[in-house]
Amino acid sequence: MSTTTTSVPDQIMKRARANGRGGVFTPSDFLRIAGRAAVDQALSRLAKSGKLRRLARGLYDLPKIHPKLGPLAPAPDDVAQALARETGSQVQIAGARAANALGLSTQVPAKSTYLTDGPSRRVVLGKRVVDLRHASPKHLIAPGSVAGTVVQALRHVGPVRAADVMHVAAQRLSASDKKTLASTAIQAPAWMRATLVSIANAAPGGING
Structure with a gap:
């Protein structure tokens, strides 16, 4: 007090x-x-x-x-984290924001989308939007982790760019991140699992080819 x-x-x-x-x-x-x-x-x-x-x-x-x-405008991640603390919830970067965070795209999206197990909320910051969307547990895999970002980036780009996600994530994820990915891959949609397992099993330095 x-x-x-x-x-x-x-x-x-x-x-x-x-x-x-x-x-x-x-x-x-x-x-x-x-x-x-x-x-x-x-x-x-x-x-x-x-x-x-x-x-x-x-x-x-x-x-x-x-x-x-x-x-300057605040970082979208900081806004999302503050809103999550307020409701005692978890958030996970999703959509184009996840692809950008992983390095699959250099373009910073005007709307930063996050999945959350808390309430949905949208905050408009000038020309940028922070959009928290309530998601069911099956869509919120390893929230708040790099592994979770990989899942959401893969969901965003789709099967056609799965190889791109594999190459980038295999190089960027730490051994701990890969362990998390391996333990949560079973929760992901069936089409993602082979890619996620390949990333999790990749040796340091990524996947050749």
Whole structure:
């Protein structure tokens, strides 16, 4: 709880600064400081004073500042993770965002899609969109892991580019990631499994050919 010597807004700012610029927060990140009502009120005051930026309902950040462009947009992953913390849920990069994260595409998509076992939510950040979509357990394989990103990237590009996923993932995944992939491959759709097993069994340095 807050002390008599330091106000709730001051404690929130101290914690926000400790995480560094670019950090994204929700009220639940500060509930050890004070109760929800006091935290909500403090965040509202900090946003009005310009010390924090309100991104959307219940979502704030301490933006990075570019010398010419000014405040920069937050990283989509940070937004998704903050929303997941708020609801105690898990998120996994999906769609074109997963393909980009794995290195299969250099184009950063305007919409960053994430699967979650929590509630669906969409946040619009200027020209970019962070889209959390509730998914059933069968679609949320190894959430929050590189192995999970491989599954979602493969789902996005389809069988026609399975070999591309295999080559990239075999080189990029650590031994631990490959172990996770091997243990969860059985949960993936049948058409994916051979590719996932090949990645999991690949020696360091990737697959030749």
